[in-house]
Amino acid sequence: MACKGPLESYPPPDKRKSPRISHEFLKRTRQRVIRKSAEKTNFIGSQVNLVIRNNISNKIDSLTTFHNRHSKSPNINIAAEWIMNELKQFDNNVTYHEYVQGNHQLRNVVYHKQGATDKILLFCAHYDTILNTRREDIDARAPGANDNASGVCSLLEISRIISKLDFELSLRFVFFSGEEQGLWGSTHYAEAIKERNEDLYAVINMDMCAEPGFLSTNRTTYVDIDDGSTGLVTTNNEPSQKLGEKMEQMAIDYVPGLNVDYDPIDASDYMPFEARGYVCIGAYDGSAVSENSHYHSETDLLSNLDVELLTSVTKMVLAFALTEGKVKDS
Numbered sequence: 001m002a003c004k005g006p007l008e009s010y011p012p013p014d015k016r017k018s019p020r021i022s023h024e025f026l027k028r029t030r031q032r033v034i035r036k037s038a039e040k041t042n043f044i045g046s047q048v049n050l051v052i053r054n055n056i057s058n059k060i061d062s063l064t065t066f067h068n069r070h071s072k073s074p075n076i077n078i079a080a081e082w083i084m085n086e087l088k089q090f091d092n093n094v095t096y097h098e099y100v101q102g103n104h105q106l107r108n109v110v111y112h113k114q115g116a117t118d119k120i121l122l123f124c125a126h127y128d129t130i131l132n133t134r135r136e137d138i139d140a141r142a143p144g145a146n147d148n149a150s151g152v153c154s155l156l157e158i159s160r161i162i163s164k165l166d167f168e169l170s171l172r173f174v175f176f177s178g179e180e181q182g183l184w185g186s187t188h189y190a191e192a193i194k195e196r197n198e199d200l201y202a203v204i205n206m207d208m209c210a211e212p213g214f215l216s217t218n219r220t221t222y223v224d225i226d227d228g229s230t231g232l233v234t235t236n237n238e239p240s241q242k243l244g245e246k247m248e249q250m251a252i253d254y255v256p257g258l259n260v261d262y263d264p265i266d267a268s269d270y271m272p273f274e275a276r277g278y279v280c281i282g283a284y285d286g287s288a289v290s291e292n293s294h295y296h297s298e299t300d301l302l303s304n305l306d307v308e309l310l311t312s313v314t315k316m317v318l319a320f321a322l323t324e325g326k327v328k329d330s
């Protein structure tokens with residue numbers, strides 16, 4: 001992950017090589033995050049109850065009917081239009097962030113919800129797909145249900161709910177292309193944030209969130225944190241760990257039955273933000289492993305997902321958005 005000119009270049013992300021979290025961190029965290037917090041509110045609980053499981057599964061169904069969403073195929077910009085239209089159903093403040101990578105004119109889709117301040121809490125997920133066996137094949141079927149319609153459709157459901165609320169912070173939802181080629185969309189976008197000198201408080205990435213069977217229980221999600229074993233910058237490590245603990249607290253407070261384990265941030269769209277010093281965390285189901293035959297394959301389909309698990313993760317991330325974004329209760 002060396003820097004090459006203004007944009008560093010990342011290899012195609014392969015989460016199968018990810019390092020595991022240190023036991024020291026887990027020991028410290030477990031002493032802090034053990035019970036319901038005093039800040040838990042009925043208002044946030046009521047908003048969390050508005051998450052509709054069928055909204056999530058219906059959208060995954062639609063997104064996986066694209067033959068593929070390969071970033072070098074014409075499908076990718078049609079998928080971007082689909083995401084934009086979904087967002088415009090509840091708010092008009094949706095734009096494309098256009099970028100050029102090699103011969104490819106690509107788009108990130110951006111929904112901005114202005115708060116009382118310009119401080120930004122950014123949620124992101126990539127919408128492109130790829131096959132491990134034929135990475136350059138733009139005609140092959142690559143449905144990408146878990147990777148990463150799961151993250152996209154979870155954030156669409158969260159966007160729907162937050163669009164009706166008022167916040168102290170500004171909330172931004174960004175949907176990236178080019179992730180599977182080497183974090184293209186997120187690298188361009190993180191650079192744009194830096195160039196515009198925007199006040200970016202934290203990045204929450206969702207990439208593969210709906211396939212259980214690879215963690216300690218079938219009701220467990222990873223919260224990815226910057227534990228120092230990955231990434232380039234050290235000043236953002238501890239703030240990331242604190243935010244990760246806050247994310248776990250959201251599960252304890254608002255999502256009974258959802259268990260959190262920790263994992264280092266790696267091989268996904270938060271890394272270009274991390275490299276610019278921003279504070280990053282993520283949600284991830286641990287399923288990008290060689291034993292998972294659906295990973296980057298034709299069988300990454302809705303029928304192999306646990307939408308109930310994804311609904312729980314969606315509620316956790318929504319509660320985090322409401323709490324950290326300082327939602328106005330009225």
Ligand SMILES: [Zn+2]
Nearest residue numbers: 147148207208
């Ligand atoms: Zn992915």
